[in-house]
Amino acid sequence: MKIFGTNDVNPRALAGQRIAIIGYGSQGRAHALNLKDSGHDVIVGLRKGGASWARAASDGLAVAPVAEAAADADLIAMLVPDMAQETVFAEEIAPHLTAGKTLLFAHGFSIVYRRIVPPREIDVVMIAPKAPGDLVRREYERGRGVPCLMAVHQDASGEAQARALAYAHGIGGTQAGVIETNFREETETDLFGEQAVLCGGVSELVTKGFETLVEAGYQPEVAYFECLHELKLIVDLMQEGGLAKMLKFVSETAKYGDFVSGPRVIDEHVKARMREVLDDIRSGEFARDWILENQAGRPRYHAMLERDLSHPIEEVGAALRARMGWLDPKHNQKQETDDPATQAAE
Ligand code: NAD
Ligand code: MG
Numbered sequence: 573m574k575i576f577g578t579n580d581v582n583p584r585a586l587a588g589q590r591i592a593i594i595g596y597g598s599q600g601r602a603h604a605l606n607l608k609d610s611g612h613d614v615i616v617g618l619r620k621g622g623a624s625w626a627r628a629a630s631d632g633l634a635v636a637p638v639a640e641a642a643a644d645a646d647l648i649a650m651l652v653p654d655m656a657q658e659t660v661f662a663e664e665i666a667p668h669l670t671a672g673k674t675l676l677f678a679h680g681f682s683i684v685y686r687r688i689v690p691p692r693e694i695d696v697v698m699i700a701p702k703a704p705g706d707l708v709r710r711e712y713e714r715g716r717g718v719p720c721l722m723a724v725h726q727d728a729s730g731e732a733q734a735r736a737l738a739y740a741h742g743i744g745g746t747q748a749g750v751i752e753t754n755f756r757e758e759t760e761t762d763l764f765g766e767q768a769v770l771c772g773g774v775s776e777l778v779t780k781g782f783e784t785l786v787e788a789g790y791q792p793e794v795a796y797f798e799c800l801h802e803l804k805l806i807v808d809l810m811q812e813g814g815l816a817k818m819l820k821f822v823s824e825t826a827k828y829g830d831f832v833s834g835p836r837v838i839d840e841h842v843k844a845r846m847r848e849v850l851d852d853i854r855s856g857e858f859a860r861d862w863i864l865e866n867q868a869g870r871p872r873y874h875a876m877l878e879r880d881l882s883h884p885i886e887e888v889g890a891a892l893r894a895r896m897g898w899l900d901p902k903h904n905q906k907q908e909t910d911d912p913a914t915q916a917a918e
Contacts, residue, residue: 573751573752574751574752575749575750575751576722576737576740576746576749576750576751576752577746577747577749577750578741578746578747580737580746581737581738581741581746582734582737582738583738583741585731585734585735585737585738586612586646586647586735586738586739586742589612589613589645589646589647589735590613590614590615590644590645590646590647591607591612591613591614591615591645591646591647591648591649591739591742592614592615592616592617592641592642592644592645592647592648592649593607593614593615593616593617593641593649593651594616594617594618594638594641594642594648594649594650594651594652594660594665595617595618595624595650595651595652595653596616596618596624596625596627596628596651597624597651597652597653597705598704598705598706599651599678599701599705599708600616600624600649600651600652600705601627601628601631601705601709602701602705602706602708602709602712602743603649603651603678603705603708603743604616604628604631604633605631605633605709605712606708606709606712606742606743606744607739607742607743608632608633609712610741610742610743612742614633614634615633615634615635615636615641615644615645616628616633616634616635616636616641617635617636617637617638617639617640617641617642617645617648617664618635618636618637618638618641619637619638620637637664638660638664638665639663639664639665639667639668642664642665642668642669643668645673646672646673646674647673647674647675647676647735647739648665648668648669648673648674648675648676649676649677649678649739650665650675650676650677650678650682650688651678654679654681654682655862655863655866657681657682657687657688658682658687658688661682661688666690666691669690669691669694670693670694671693671694671728672693672694672728672729673694673695674694674695674696674697674729674732674735674736675690675694675695675696675697676696676697676698676699676736676739677696677697677698677700677755678698678699678700678701679698679700679758679759679762680698680700680723680725680755680756680758680759680762681759681763681859683696683698683725683755683759684755684756684759684760684859685759685856685859685863687863690725690726692726692728693728694726694728695724695726695727695728695729695731695732695735696724696725696726696732697722697723697724697725697732697733697735697736697739698721698722698723698724698725698736698755698758699720699721699722699736699739699740699743699745699750700720700721700722700723700758700762701718701719701720701743701745702718702719702720702721703718703719708743708744711744711747711748712743712744715747716744716747716748717743717744717745717746717747717748718744718745718748719745719748719749719750719751720740720743720745720748720749720750720751721750721751721752721753721758722736722737722740722750722751722752722753723736723752723753723754723755723757723758724736724754725754725755737750760850760853760854763853763858764846764849764850764853767849767853767858768846768849768850774803775880778799778800778803778885779799779883779885781795781798781799782795782796782799782800782884782885785798785799786884792884792885792888793888793891793892795888796885796888796889796892797892799885800885800889801889801892806818806822809821
């Protein structure tokens, strides 16, 4: 595996090129501001009258309707939600993709599942920061960056990788390292991670643990602390120093319990079902299902969201969190007025 750093960047790769950032959400805002502060010529492409327009303008960026921004740009970064990309591309970007331009993604979904099939005579690349946009921006402001994945899907110019790397450099990614991958690997591992482990796996582990304790007669408040609240302490240790640091900081009893009971809960059956999840991602079954769900107006999505939000753990948690001042977003308002994560949630 190769990790690209600042020394691998050809600063001339994007010299004189205008960059259009399409979408101004989590990633779009961070990329646009970082690239502008790095000296690039940036224009943000948005729906006229959309909620992001005023925010991008007040952040000091040039803003134009999507088609206009795409027409004027050499590199077009597709940072609208994955489910919106097909239509935005077909209606407002494709007509302006003349030879020599670059189309950039931060996630490979649209390309891998062929919702977007770009013309052959352009470069198609990916720079996928491994962090939410607010961290991409914050790290850049501190003179650092977050690691990125880089991939080249089409190299019509012979410059595709150099351009992608220069873009990653402009958002701060080369400070932390840029790892080469391909669209398929990034997309399939990203979907698998969020489904089996990060979002799906963890939320089910937490709620099933909570249910087990409450059904056995323990107080929900106590179960909440054990199964949800303390998760962050463990995850922080793992992120800082891997399993070794976590194991170093928990008690000997916790370690022994981890060794004997962890594999009983998360056993080979779980791994077999993880493989099924991965199979559905690789075959395109998951993508087909999610696209159809969108076309139908997301009825199951909304029902499942409602089911998660009305779980008893949410009610118990809200009451307990209200007593923990340091968790209250208002508590941190002074420091966080500029935090796009807070704004993005609005
Ligand atoms: P987002 O939902 O935060 O923001 C999308 C923005 O697109 C909106 O704020 C709006 O300005 C604009 N938009 C929405 N619909 C539009 C339309 N029809 N026409 C024009 N503009 C429209 O999206 P995001 O999370 O920044 O995701 C953008 C891309 O980055 C996706 O491909 C995603 O997979 C990828 N990505 C996201 C993260 C993350 O942490 N959020 C991390 C890595 C990669
Ligand atoms: Mg869930």
